[in-house]
Amino acid sequence: MSTIESALLDMGGLDILAAQNTPIHRRDPRAKVLTALAFIVTVVSFSKYDLSGLLPLFLYPVVLVALGNLPPRYLLGKLLLASPFALIIGVFNPLLDRTILLRIGPVGLSGGWISFVSILLRFLLTVSAALILISTTGFNAVCLALTRLKVPHVLTVQLMLLYRYIFVLAEEASRMVRAWSLRAVKSRRMSPKVFSSLVGQLLLRAVDRAQRIHMAMLSRGFDGEIRLIRPLRFGMADALFVLAWTAFFVLARACNLPQLLGQAVLGITR
Amino acid sequence: MTHHIVEVQDLNYTYPGGVHALQGVSFRIVHGESVGVVGANGAGKSTLLRHLNGYLMPVQGSVRIGDCLVAKPTLRDVRRAVGMVFQDPDDQLFMPTVYEDVAFGPLNLGLPAAEVEARVMQALDTVGAAHLRDRPPHRLSGGEKRAVAIATVLSMAPDLLVLDEPTSNLDPKARRQFIELLRTFRHTKIIATHDLDMILDLCERTIVLHGGRVTADGPTLQIFNDPELLMRSHLEKPLRMQACPVCGKPT
Amino acid sequence: MHMADALISPAVGGAMWAATGALTAYSAKKLKAELDERKVPLMGVLGAFIFSAQMINFSIPGTGSSGHIGGGMILAILLGPYAAFLTIASVVAVQALFFADGGLLALGCNIFNMGFFPCFIAYPLIYKKIVGDRPTQGRILLGSTLSAVLGLQMGAFSVVLETVFSRVSELPFATFVLLMQPIHLAIGFVEGLITSAVVGFVWKARPEILELAADAKPIGNLSVKKVLVGLGMATALTAGLLSWFASTHPDGLEWSMFKTSGKEELKAPERGVHAAAESLQQTTAILPDYDFKKPAKPSEPETPAEPENKTDGAAPVVSAGASVAGLVGAAITLVLVGLLGVALRMRRASN
Numbered sequence: 051m052s053t054i055e056s057a058l059l060d061m062g063g064l065d066i067l068a069a070q071n072t073p074i075h076r077r078d079p080r081a082k083v084l085t086a087l088a089f090i091v092t093v094v095s096f097s098k099y100d101l102s103g104l105l106p107l108f109l110y111p112v113v114l115v116a117l118g119n120l121p122p123r124y125l126l127g128k129l130l131l132a133s134p135f136a137l138i139i140g141v142f143n144p145l146l147d148r149t150i151l152l153r154i155g156p157v158g159l160s161g162g163w164i165s166f167v168s169i170l171l172r173f174l175l176t177v178s179a180a181l182i183l184i185s186t187t188g189f190n191a192v193c194l195a196l197t198r199l200k201v202p203h204v205l206t207v208q209l210m211l212l213y214r215y216i217f218v219l220a221e222e223a224s225r226m227v228r229a230w231s232l233r234a235v236k237s238r239r240m241s242p243k244v245f246s247s248l249v250g251q252l253l254l255r256a257v258d259r260a261q262r263i264h265m266a267m268l269s270r271g272f273d274g275e276i277r278l279i280r281p282l283r284f285g286m287a288d289a290l291f292v293l294a295w296t297a298f299f300v301l302a303r304a305c306n307l308p309q310l311l312g313q314a315v316l317g318i319t320r
Numbered sequence: 321m322t323h324h325i326v327e328v329q330d331l332n333y334t335y336p337g338g339v340h341a342l343q344g345v346s347f348r349i350v351h352g353e354s355v356g357v358v359g360a361n362g363a364g365k366s367t368l369l370r371h372l373n374g375y376l377m378p379v380q381g382s383v384r385i386g387d388c389l390v391a392k393p394t395l396r397d398v399r400r401a402v403g404m405v406f407q408d409p410d411d412q413l414f415m416p417t418v419y420e421d422v423a424f425g426p427l428n429l430g431l432p433a434a435e436v437e438a439r440v441m442q443a444l445d446t447v448g449a450a451h452l453r454d455r456p457p458h459r460l461s462g463g464e465k466r467a468v469a470i471a472t473v474l475s476m477a478p479d480l481l482v483l484d485e486p487t488s489n490l491d492p493k494a495r496r497q498f499i500e501l502l503r504t505f506r507h508t509k510i511i512a513t514h515d516l517d518m519i520l521d522l523c524e525r526t527i528v529l530h531g532g533r534v535t536a537d538g539p540t541l542q543i544f545n546d547p548e549l550l551m552r553s554h555l556e557k558p559l560r561m562q563a564c565p566v567c568g569k570p571t
Numbered sequence: 572m573h574m575a576d577a578l579i580s581p582a583v584g585g586a587m588w589a590a591t592g593a594l595t596a597y598s599a600k601k602l603k604a605e606l607d608e609r610k611v612p613l614m615g616v617l618g619a620f621i622f623s624a625q626m627i628n629f630s631i632p633g634t635g636s637s638g639h640i641g642g643g644m645i646l647a648i649l650l651g652p653y654a655a656f657l658t659i660a661s662v663v664a665v666q667a668l669f670f671a672d673g674g675l676l677a678l679g680c681n682i683f684n685m686g687f688f689p690c691f692i693a694y695p696l697i698y699k700k701i702v703g704d705r706p707t708q709g710r711i712l713l714g715s716t717l718s719a720v721l722g723l724q725m726g727a728f729s730v731v732l733e734t735v736f737s738r739v740s741e742l743p744f745a746t747f748v749l750l751m752q753p754i755h756l757a758i759g760f761v762e763g764l765i766t767s768a769v770v771g772f773v774w775k776a777r778p779e780i781l782e783l784a785a786d787a788k789p790i791g792n793l794s795v796k797k798v799l800v801g802l803g804m805a806t807a808l809t810a811g812l813l814s815w816f817a818s819t820h821p822d823g824l825e826w827s828m829f830k831t832s833g834k835e836e837l838k839a840p841e842r843g844v845h846a847a848a849e850s851l852q853q854t855t856a857i858l859p860d861y862d863f864k865k866p867a868k869p870s871e872p873e874t875p876a877e878p879e880n881k882t883d884g885a886a887p888v889v890s891a892g893a894s895v896a897g898l899v900g901a902a903i904t905l906v907l908v909g910l911l912g913v914a915l916r917m918r919r920a921s922n
């Protein structure tokens with residue numbers, strides 16, 4: 051089934067990007083997780099009518115994409131496919147908020163349009179930050195960072211097991227769906243009834259697999275605790291990475307840089 | 321210290337569903353032996369192996385590994401002594417990277433970090449997979465997965481290797497490499513399989529199971545040359561011992 | 572119904588992160604006390620299972636459209652509340668990271684909306700009460716359908732609240748509720764029927780699997796109450812702290828006053844805070860002589876349009892100088908950022 055396979059390819063693609071060796075990839079995963087969080091909080095803390103203030107923040111994704119050697123077009127494609135919920139809800143703003151806030155010649159721009167564009171910008175910034183985090187760090191390293199940042203162990207272990215077995219189970223699922231579609235002559239789409247029994251079957255297999263994994267764990271001395279060793283080293287460069295970006299975010303948040311820039315340029319030419 | 325490393329006595333096991341999977345199985349295995357366990361589907365091979373590391377507890381009869389009787393209090397020692405390799409390496413390789421998977425066992429043993437590192441690298445070297453150390457298991461080929469699965473067990477330094485259908489899903493070349501790898505191990509080995517040719521290569525002794533009972537136990541060649549026994553147990557002579565299909569001459 | 576970063580305010584996002592964090596820690600602790608290490612691999616594999624099942628589409632009868640399941644109730648029924656909550660959390664997190672569903676700040680909201688209601692409300696208070704320890708096909712049908720419908724209704728309502736409290740979207744509460752609840756009633760109904768079919772299938776084929784979850788000590792009413800109280804406190808505290816922070820912060824204040832004053836310039840700004848805001852802007856202004864000072868009104872809106880598009884049009888709210896400077900600056904910023912990106916790339920490529 052194409053959706054399953056393409057989803058797997060997608061995850062695999064990000065994984066391969068994460069396996070590169072660039073100055074960004076070399077940063078400690080904790081540094082990147084913390085910076086991404088600071089970035090997102092900064093972005094959403096802007097007022098909803100602020101457009102120009104958000105623009106300098108594009109520096110973060112642009113620099114990381116460039117230095118991290120990530121393919122911009124691929125990431126953009128993923129962005130566009132990403133959940134449209136924000137846009138569906140945002141599109142109401144122009145209809146509901148018609149107060150004219152800005153007049154450019156004869157054209158008046160309503161608050162609704164401005165906040166809608168702001169939602170779009172936020173969406174681009176926050177979602178690209180998440181994608182960039184994964185594709186410069188890798189899922190497992192993010193999990194490891196979370197463990198070190200005191201996220202409960204059970205949860206990070208869950209994340210790693212989940213990620214490990216997505217590939218195995220999704221493949222199983224796609225085999226089952228393919229077997230069904232070869233036999234389903236009449237209908238291209240699965241009825242809820244067929245779906246339920248297919249998913250039930252998949253579930254039974256999943257439970258059996260979990261049991262076998264448990265057996266494999268036990269036979270290697272598993273006692274309920276999964277121990278992780280992967281040395282992480284938070285060096286000067288990592289500290290600098292976090293500090294420099296955070297300082298930039300604070301600066302961009304505290305003063306409207308494009309405004310200042312425009313003033314300076316106009317002032318000089320005036 | 322007994323000379324026997326495995327001693328199974330009158331082992332019976334009935335699954336919750338009521339299937340009598342094992343009915344009075346007994347045998348002994350001494351240090352350094354390689355023993356094949358063969359039998360039709362559902363003969364009870366996997367059930368038998370699951371008793372060897374205490375995943376299943378004997379309902380009746382007993383299993384002894386070295387000096388330990390398999391029971392709740394000895395489980396830790398038993399599991400340390402018995403290295404189990406499962407049929408589907410995807411079940412065995414559950415950690416994010418090969419390195420972490422091989423380190424899983426030693427870490428559970430509570431070894432210091434340096435010792436863990438040494439054991440992991442040694443185990444990976446033994447199976448020729450050191451270059452795979454940072455790869456995620458789902459990106460390995462079937463043969464590589466199998467090799468790494470063995471390494472996960474070797475890093476525990478077991479006295480006994482127990483393998484359930486280790487060559488299923490391998491292509492001929494990977495299978496051959498895998499057999500050669502197993503041949504280099506000096507461990508005591510118990511191998512349950514339908515691949516009788518592999519048994520012929522690796523095991524001087526074979527135990528035949530049928531319907532949860534031992535129907536034969538003896539030198540491999542002798543068993544494979546007993547057509548009546550093989551037929552009773554729903555088995556066939558290994559291909560290599562059959563007449564050549566083209567010219568009809570025995571190979 | 573993934574909540575998105577773009578729609579939430581830091582206060583709401585932070586509060587929901589706090590609530591989710593508290594629930595995660597609580598579930599982790601409970602799970603540890605359960606001491607059932609079988610669940611460690613089971614949770615991981617079932618998470619992967621839900622993930623795969625979500626990718627299979629089925630047709631929704633009578634509508635011509637197709638859908639996919641959420642699966643929260645299935646997990647709650649199979650794993651019990653604590654393990655299921657952690658599993659749902661990990662599924663939602665993977666979706667956020669790999670498929671950009673929602674985003675990282677909204678992750679707290681999403682885990683809460685999709686995990687809390689099925690695991691800690693619908694499962695113990697509806698499913699358990701109906702199905703009890705002796706399941707029958709009929710009870711499973713009723714229990715799963717009801718709990719899936721209600722779980723989804725609560726989740727959808729929570730999305731509405733989070734959006735409305737964030738005030739990024741203009742959708743008024745009533746409209747949004749009328750939009751979300753009926754849609755999710757339909758979705759919940761389909762989800763419920765499928766949940767009951769899948770659970771029924773498992774129960775028939777391997778009843779012992781369902782007992783695994785039942786083994787988990789049922790959460791009594793007391794425990795549920797404790798969870799709710801603790802959660803309420805954590806959420807309120809964080810929300811309070813964050814909104815206090817936001818309101819002492821100039822733009823945050825402007826923004827909230829802006830909403831209440833109906834998008835008009837405030838005639839009489841509250842002294843203290845506003846003076847502080849003004850002085851902050853003074854100190855950050857490099858060229859205070861130009862028409863730069865923000866008037867006492869919400870942050871000025873600009874568009875990143877080309878500078879030549881605008882002329883000397885005087886906007887009622889934003890002074891011409893400010894908007895021109897803003898537009899020019901925006902354009903320059905974009906060009907600079909873009910150039911920097913290209914330059915860095917080229918430098919990399921040449922290495």
Ligand SMILES: Nc1ncnc2c1ncn2[C@@H]1O[C@H](COP(=O)(O)OP(=O)(O)OP(=O)(O)O)[C@@H](O)[C@H]1O
Nearest residue numbers: 335336337339341360361362363364365366367368
């Ligand atoms: N988990 C289980 N629950 C109930 N019955 C089981 C279970 N596992 C195996 N059995 C039954 O026990 C018997 C022995 O099964 P076992 O898996 O040991 O056979 P096997 O020799 O390994 O077969 P195969 O060659 O197919 O792997 C079979 O009849 C099987 O149906």
Ligand SMILES: [Mg+2]
Nearest residue numbers: 365366367484
């Ligand atoms: Mg078997």
